[in-house]
Amino acid sequence: MNAVPSSRERIRIFDTTLRDGEQSAGASMTFDEKLQVADILDAMGVDVIEAGFPIASQGDFEAVSEIARRLHNAVPAGLARAANKDIDRAAEALRHAHAFRIHTFISTSPVHMKYKLQMEPDAVLEKVFASVSRARTHTDDVEWSAEDATRTEHDFLCRCVEAAIKAGATTINIPDTVGYTTPEEYRALFEMLINRVPNADKAIFSTHCHNDLGMAVANSLAGVMGGARQVECTVNGLGERAGNAALEEIVMAIRTRADAFPFTTGIKTPMLTQASKLVSTVSGFPVQYNKAIVGKNAFAHESGIHQDGMLKHVETYEIMRPEDVGVRETNLVMGKHSGRHAFREKLKDLGYDLGENAFEAAFTRMKDLADRKKHVYDEDIEALVEDGITSAAEGAKVIALTVIAGTGGPQKAIITMDVDGHHVTKEANGTGPVDATFNAIKAILPHEARLSLYQVHAVTEGTDAQAEVSVRLEEEGRVATGRGADVDTLVSSAKAYVAALNKLSIRRQKATDPAADASEPVRVGERI
Structure with missing residues (x-):
């Protein structure tokens, strides 16, 4: 090795x-x-x-x-x-x-x-x-x-x-x-x-x-x-x-x-x-759990026989060291009592070098997360930092979300968003809580984009795990992906949906005609 x-x-x-x-x-x-x-x-x-x-x-x-x-x-x-x-x-x-x-x-x-x-x-x-x-x-x-x-x-x-x-x-x-x-x-x-x-x-x-x-x-x-x-x-x-x-x-x-x-x-x-x-x-393409080298399970061992072998000698079931590819053992050192210095060192260990404003925003989100879930894992920190990087470039932002769901009637979502510095609140019904949430967002940000991808996965284990949501929207040939993370799946869904809409908005503004020669157009899917 x-x-x-x-x-x-x-x-x-x-x-x-x-x-x-x-x-x-x-x-x-x-x-x-x-x-x-x-x-x-x-x-x-x-x-x-x-x-x-x-x-x-x-x-x-x-x-x-x-x-x-x-x-x-x-x-x-x-x-x-x-x-x-x-x-x-x-x-x-x-x-x-x-x-x-x-x-x-x-x-x-x-x-x-x-x-x-x-x-x-x-x-x-x-x-x-x-x-x-x-x-x-x-x-x-x-x-x-x-x-x-x-x-x-x-x-x-x-x-x-x-x-x-x-x-x-x-x-x-x-x-x-x-x-x-x-x-x-x-x-x-x-x-x-x-x-x-x-x-x-x-x-x-x-x-x-x-x-x-x-x-x-x-x-x-x-x-x-x-x-x-x-x-x-x-x-x-x-x-x-x-x-x-x-x-x-x-x-x-x-x-x-x-x-x-x-x-x-x-x-x-x-x-x-x-x-x-x-x-x-x-x-917006998640890495499959069993993907070689960088998959979540690439260095995970659940079989009792494998675990026994690993405890006796690591090379019984690992041909590479996790640290050689940048994988660190998940630990629990971050929490609501952690200070800025420790958090900054943790970010460095995870490969992030944030500016002062971005660091303070990430630190605040970590403290908020620590108040809401028992253990804050490295993967949680990575998710909230990436979510913050995505949010920093957004125009519209999710401020608050309330969803009424269950078997007894139509699902309803009430959402408050910051749009150009003004708080706007709308509510909408849907065939499910996610549909209702997206309909409420559409009431604030009207659009004709088609939802072509909606994926959810848990960042860590446990019922209090952060949910990471990826959304892909398509509109008149333009494609945009958005991502959101939160311990509440519906909140992370709303964040991801709004992030994708913000990207589409930017692309509408920047849309220009292709520079290619009209006599020899660039084919869709041109490849080698």
Whole structure:
């Protein structure tokens, strides 16, 4: 369970949470949320951060531009199709970075060329050379990807890779775009390309695997064994359809099984859990309890046999130390008698560095929570801090809520909210207490948004546990997620619903026309 020696060959970690991960249905992030994710990825040691698809929208362009300005360690990358306008737009967004990468791609499989591109192979080959050449006029760090590479004819793939390297590509990505391949096939594909393509040694080869058959991580590691020296992945495996290869699983597999994978990465693994929680919060996608590495139960042992073994020797049932991925044992040191200094130290232990105003607000919420529930766990503190971060950006706020429910009649909710500095109270009925609560909110904040997700989970155990609620709303193509935490499930539901409505309001105000060329529109779900 020791760290891999630094003398081992380095694998670059290319994180695409902000681009491919955000393409998950309903996972769209706000500008500020993207910056939060970029900051933690940068601090964690990610080598390349794919910040977005600059030509897709003005919002994406602005996010990529700001991320490019603020990164201290990682190289920012922007995605671009094989079109001059895409490539130039990416370069414009990235120009403030100390160094940047343009990532351009085109489909190479027969099915994609025939039905998606409606292009002949020779025309695609010309596009490969032209797009990489164009990108090289802006930067000497150019990555080229063969979309749907694992279903591409080998001879043609070799020709495309050769053309990309000849045009100046320094990274060659071989994506398993539809999650189709197997580890044996994927490893052999890299070995074939590296052996057959002239000047293959002039570029770094990269994996990019989707998880449609549940093999994204296994395939990525197989690609590394076949010669790839960059892995493209996302935090929590976030991504469209079944997701992408999970960053935390790739990194910890390499760290834990140094005998099988004689490599190293630059990732600071104690930050993995913190990054996972942030991405889960901003995307509205909860992490499954039994998720490898960062799931709530990843280091939990309930079986008597397992518990006995753990008490005798920790390595009987744990191949990693919890602290290596940022998991700390839950404790009960915080309560209504805790002081500011102790609370500040606790926040530092949990990975939070709050400004003075945010700290005082969090301290007040912790004291209030301690008055309402018997034990305040680390998870409770994390939930109230994240809830406070969400609330800080809100316009409307929940002040008070009363709900009348039961079997004897219609459910009714009475809610008071702060809207633009004024307290407004409304009541409404519903088919249940949550429906009544949301109807009351709608009476104050009229809207036509559709509720597409409502999830509740307990932050800790016990009947006095905080409830954490995630809500996703959709309105005219815009998607917003909100999150709320409280010991009262209905209060946390109201907070989450209002948070989502506030985000929708902001997006209505900022909505602009896409910047993409009308003659070549960005397709919904454009991917590699």
